[in-house]
Amino acid sequence: MGPERIISPINNTSLSTPRSKLFLFLFFTLINWIQFSVPAMINFKKTQLLTFLCCFLILLPYIVRGNNCTCEPEERERINKPLAHKYKMAAIASILVAGAIGVCFPLLGKTIKALRPEKNVFFIIKAFAAGVILSTGFIHVLPDATENLTSQFLNKNPWSKFPFAGLVAMSSAIATLMVDMLATSHYTKSHFNKTQQRDGTDDEENTGEHENRVHVHAHATNGHAHGAVSMLEHSASSELLRHRVVSQVLELGIVVHSVIIGISLGASENPKVIKPLVAALTFHQFFEGMGLGGCIAQAQFKSRAVAIMALFFSLTTPLGIVIGIGISSRYDEDSPTALIVEGIFNAASAGILIYMALVDLLAADFMNPKLLNNRILQVGASVSVVLGAALMSLLAIWA
Numbered sequence: 001m002g003p004e005r006i007i008s009p010i011n012n013t014s015l016s017t018p019r020s021k022l023f024l025f026l027f028f029t030l031i032n033w034i035q036f037s038v039p040a041m042i043n044f045k046k047t048q049l050l051t052f053l054c055c056f057l058i059l060l061p062y063i064v065r066g067n068n069c070t071c072e073p074e075e076r077e078r079i080n081k082p083l084a085h086k087y088k089m090a091a092i093a094s095i096l097v098a099g100a101i102g103v104c105f106p107l108l109g110k111t112i113k114a115l116r117p118e119k120n121v122f123f124i125i126k127a128f129a130a131g132v133i134l135s136t137g138f139i140h141v142l143p144d145a146t147e148n149l150t151s152q153f154l155n156k157n158p159w160s161k162f163p164f165a166g167l168v169a170m171s172s173a174i175a176t177l178m179v180d181m182l183a184t185s186h187y188t189k190s191h192f193n194k195t196q197q198r199d200g201t202d203d204e205e206n207t208g209e210h211e212n213r214v215h216v217h218a219h220a221t222n223g224h225a226h227g228a229v230s231m232l233e234h235s236a237s238s239e240l241l242r243h244r245v246v247s248q249v250l251e252l253g254i255v256v257h258s259v260i261i262g263i264s265l266g267a268s269e270n271p272k273v274i275k276p277l278v279a280a281l282t283f284h285q286f287f288e289g290m291g292l293g294g295c296i297a298q299a300q301f302k303s304r305a306v307a308i309m310a311l312f313f314s315l316t317t318p319l320g321i322v323i324g325i326g327i328s329s330r331y332d333e334d335s336p337t338a339l340i341v342e343g344i345f346n347a348a349s350a351g352i353l354i355y356m357a358l359v360d361l362l363a364a365d366f367m368n369p370k371l372l373n374n375r376i377l378q379v380g381a382s383v384s385v386v387l388g389a390a391l392m393s394l395l396a397i398w399a
Contacts, residue, residue, distance in 0.1 A: 080269070081269050088274065095318055109297055123368075130357050131384065132391070133291045141353065176352050262323070
């Protein structure tokens with residue numbers, strides 16, 4: 001939930017302004033990335049993801065920047081720039097550290113056996129993190145999007161006559177499903193073809209050897225064993241792909257709304273608004289980091305890729321705060337362009353987070369045979385997901 005709004009007179013803005021056109025360009029860039037990101041996900045390269053996120057960070061401040069704020073005398077009394085600046089510096093430090101600890105905690109499985117993905121403790125931690133992410137989508141991000149897109153500063157036609165926040169959230173969830181499906185389908189087919197070609201080559205070699213030795217029965221036995229191993233490899237590879245796609249799409253959803261939250265905090269000059277947000281967003285970033293870190297751990301990326309994803313997550317909210325500080329003199333959070341941009345990106349982020357939490361995190365883990373056959377683990381995971389959702393919902397009081 002963003003900082004308290006300071007009402008100020010503004011000029012009306014239509015979609016024909018340069019900033020609105022730039023917003024449309026950025027929004028369609030996101031759609032374009034979703035359309036062409038499947039090959040990148042198959043090869044697990046993050047070039048397109050990082051390119052889009054960098055463009056997003058560069059263009060967003062210009063898009064949401066408004067006219068000089070003309071505040072009422074009572075509102076000016078609430079502005080204390082030196083004290084607000086101190087709180088912002090504290091927020092950058094605390095959120096950066098909390099995010100880094102949260103995302104790295106599940107990655108310690110290489111050194112702490114209890115945190116490895118196959119252990120029961122990992123199921124409990126991941127269920128808690130999934131509850132946090134689900135609550136983030138429903139309680140924090142989607143209501144913010146609805147508030148932005150139904151603001152009194154927007155024209156009633158069409159913004160107040162249709163639930164655009166729900167539409168964008170639903171569309172982004174469906175788009176996430178499509179990317180999920182296409183990536184998994186494409187990889188499965190390509191991997192199956194490679195497996196068939198490899199099996200054919202191996203069978204020809206084995207046949208030649210066994211014909212020379214006249215060990216027909218041994219050759220048949222070897223063929224069956226090789227087929228079983230291939231099926232196991234195929235299943236493991238498909239599961240690994242799912243975890244890698246999940247981790248990348250989940251990071252996209254988290255990063256988008258984290259930057260917007262950071263900009264809102266950085267642009268505020270009211271210490272009474274910033275102070276409670278510092279603690280709330282610190283816990284918010286820690287819990288989200290645990291959820292993302294659990295997905296990254298299961299994806300088994302190389303060390304360099306893990307470091308890049310963890311660092312990018314840790315820096316997004318602090319970077320958003322820095323951007324907010326830089327544009328605070330020109331930022332008008334009640335301008336139509338700012339409201340539309342924040343509302344649409346928040347709604348899209350909410351759709352991604354809700355889909356990922358329900359489908360790729362909770363449904364996948366709660367239908368896992370290991371959990372289905374262990375009653376104690378079922379109870380522990382259920383309590384954990386409720387606790388995670390409840391604690392994250394409680395933070396909505398302050399942020």
